[in-house]
Amino acid sequence: MTERTLVLIKPDGVDRALVGEILNRIERKGLRVVAMELKTAGDDVARGHYAEHEGKPFYPSLLEFITSGPLVAAVLEGPRAVAAFRQLAGGTDPVEKAVPGTIRGDFALNTQYNLVHGSDSAESAEREIALWFPDL
Ligand code: CMP
Numbered sequence: 001m002t003e004r005t006l007v008l009i010k011p012d013g014v015d016r017a018l019v020g021e022i023l024n025r026i027e028r029k030g031l032r033v034v035a036m037e038l039k040t041a042g043d044d045v046a047r048g049h050y051a052e053h054e055g056k057p058f059y060p061s062l063l064e065f066i067t068s069g070p071l072v073a074a075v076l077e078g079p080r081a082v083a084a085f086r087q088l089a090g091g092t093d094p095v096e097k098a099v100p101g102t103i104r105g106d107f108a109l110n111t112q113y114n115l116v117h118g119s120d121s122a123e124s125a126e127r128e129i130a131l132w133f134p135d136l
Helices: 009-013 019-029 045-051 061-066 081-089 102-107 122-132
Strands: 002-009 032-039 073-080 117-119
Touching: 002 045, 002 122, 009 019, 009 061, 009 073, 009 117, 019 032, 019 073, 019 081, 019 102, 045 122, 061 102, 073 081, 073 122, 081 102, 081 117, 081 122
Parallel strands: none
Antiparallel strands: 002 073, 002 117, 032 073
16 A cells, blocks of 8 residues: 655754665665655644654654754655664664664664654654645
């Protein structure tokens, strides 16, 4: 079933010049980029995006990090796009969960600075796409 997912290449990915590498993996997998923008998230978008994490110990530093510089927001489309991108990304903890061969497993060491975000369900994707790309 064709679906859409919202992906962020977070400020650490842009800062480390891994945008091309990450997009290359997305495209080789067969997912299609249907919208993409380099932007710096404001506080409102960051809070909306990470609303489910409000109150967690890492929430304040997560907000500070995600608004700290430019990121790439993209909408991907393809069969089972949500699960397909999460498989490419690897687990949230890049050392203990993400295996080699995944984006986080190959390039990240820290759970906060884990390079990418991908929607965790079709429902989250719909909400996140509306937040990042209100005109889509
Ligand atoms: P992401 O997939 O964008 O969803 C929530 C983000 O919070 C996650 O990636 C990490 O960047 C961050 N995060 C999750 N758990 C922790 C944690 N234990 N410590 C610091 N950051 C975390």
